[in-house]
Amino acid sequence: MNNQCLQNRYELFIRECAKMTNQYNQEVIFSVLQCDENFQKQELSKTISQISEFYDLEYTGNADYIHIPNFNTVFENYLRYPILIAYQINDRQIDILGMTTIKDYHNIANINPYYPIKNSYYYEITGLIAKKNSPVKGIGKHLNEVATIAIREHQKLFPQAELVYVADCRNYRSVNAAKYGSSYVRQLDNSSTHVRLIGYYTVVDANNNLLEAPTFVLKFETTKDLPTKQDIIFSYQISDNMFEDMETEIRSKLAEFSIKDPIRTIDEGTGIVNFYELEDKSINIDDIQIITNQTDLGNDRIPKTKILTKKAVNI
Secondary structure (H helix, E strand, O other): OOHHHHHHHHHHHHHHHHHHHHHOOOOOEEEEHHHOHHHHOOOHHHHHHHHHHHHHHHOOOEOOOOOOOOHHHHHHHHHHOOEEEEEEEEOOEEEEEEEEEEEEEEOOOOOOOOOOOOOOEEEEEEEEEEOOOOOOOOHHHHHHHHHHHHHHHHHHHOOOEEEEEEEEOOOHHHHHHHHHHHHHHHHHHOOOEEEEEEEEEEEEOOOOOEOOOOEEEEEEEEOOOOOOOOOEEEEOOOOOOHHHHHHHHHHHHHHHHOEOOOEEEEEOOOEEEEEEEEOOOOEEHHHEEEEOOOOOOOOEOOOHHHHHHHHHHHO
16 A cells, blocks of 8 residues: 555544544534644643553453453554544543554554455455443444545545454444445445454464454444345354354354365464455354354453552552
């Protein structure tokens, strides 16, 4: 991607953020963090700390679903990717309401093991999170809208770019967000836009034991070739070999769509990643139903900030 495309990308995110800010009558500010004057007025280290603490405090769900970004990860993302943020100014203090990082990958020299399609260029909307118990509603949904529409507009300038989603196979909220995103675009521009399930990946150790639940890989597409309506239900059960049983369920439901041999890659520090692509990519995400049977419960993380605070009080 050339410099002009990169500039256009940021301009599109800024434009869509401004539109969403207007929808909130300027009471909530949507912006690109790196271009926001209110954040530029303070030390960068304070901004990075605010964001990492926000993720730590506001994400308290199943710890398998997300790797909470620490200070170093947030800083690396700040240097490399657009971060969309929503916030208010209260008593001259920035009150963060939500954010997401828009990552882009170009699989030429450094292949991303989680979507290792060679020579592909694609976006991924990652780490979408909104403040819990906030009186301001719809922040997460609207951040997703801003990101999706801006990327769609960028695709008109750079047609090679794809939009890919990933979601833990139990995480129906993320799958529903992808469903909503495609529905929103269809209504907005009357297009035949939908999200396909194109495969899944697993992360295993050296002995081929799964380290986490399988993750669906979804792709946002606009095409006249609409998938045929079909109902696919993924139903999971709590067991001693829960991750392995989940993959068995997924493979049984996807067998008729011809699962290719895995593309096997090592992600240093994480594990061996097996990416399973479907030969037949006709599954519309709208036709998928996930029955978790409580496999999405438990393993709730406790924010590190609260742990440190508790220790300080005890001292």
